[in-house]
Amino acid sequence: TAPLLEVTDLTVEFDTQGGTLRAVDEVSWALHRGKTLVVLGESGSGKSVSTQAITGILDTPPGRVRAGSALFDGQDLIAIPEKQRRRIIGSRISLVFQDALSALNPVHTVGRQIAELYQVHRGMSRKDAMRRAADMLDRVGIPTARARVRDYPHEFSGGMRQRVMIAMALALGPEVLIADEPTTALDVTVQAQILELLEEIQQDSDMGVVLITHDLGVAAEIADDLVIMYAGRVIESGPTPLVLGDPAHPYTQGLLRSMPSSEMKGLELPAIPGTPPNMLRLPTGCPFRPRCPKAIDLCATERPALRALSSGGPRKTACHLADTLDTTETPSLAGGA
């Protein structure tokens, strides 16, 4: 079946004082109905910018989409007029961010904010809409939801506020939910509860979820499909058991090797030697070369394309040596650790 949301060769640039910065470079992925796709990468890898470009929000005004498409229900979200895109974003595709406090309106009760969606988009009366808002809060696990509709955002704890934001995002029954680091600001226990909630909600719907995270443990736990980004590019992608169980890219291998096999949740991406490249001065050839223990001469001159391995399967890797690297010594996370 056709993907729910298909991003192809998305390229995003920013004008900076130091020159043009290509934050996202030919990124492609496909989200399928009822699946969770995780975009994993360090800060600055382009993972947030790629989804911001799709939804029409770019972090910084001088940013622009240079190329690529994002197909949703036969429409290219990049190419359609802003007005048409606005009809889709927020209802059929909805967003959850890291910082619920700044995403919610501080001067309105949470009930009113959710109810407004039903009044505007579904033409409901205020009373019915408030009832639906309470139902939504209840559904995302907020205790005494019927009373809490009258509370303001600041009266909720960080975790509960994130639930409010998820309730808002789900209110209109979106086909796609895009969550950008939705649990990063929360403590580990609450993080786990929010992720469970997202999984639970998805179980009784066909909704597709795009989750953006820098947390390998989170990715390993809930991703059906994984897209790993480095320096604005996808360096490895495919079904999670394949990508984490038998990583072919030295970066993915490094991440897994340096990660404690138990208790991974809540960890930053583990440190591998070296630092991410300056995006304004990318190394020639492969952007991972300065940190790569396997680099050969070719890596300095030629950029490796993202391609399927000769061994088959739907996984893709951007590395000249992907077909030949011995991956057997890498600890396996297949089947979820």
Ligand code: SF4
């Ligand atoms: Fe390392 Fe070369 Fe592969 Fe890049 S292309 S990851 S430098 S081996």
Ligand code: MG
């Ligand atoms: Mg981000």
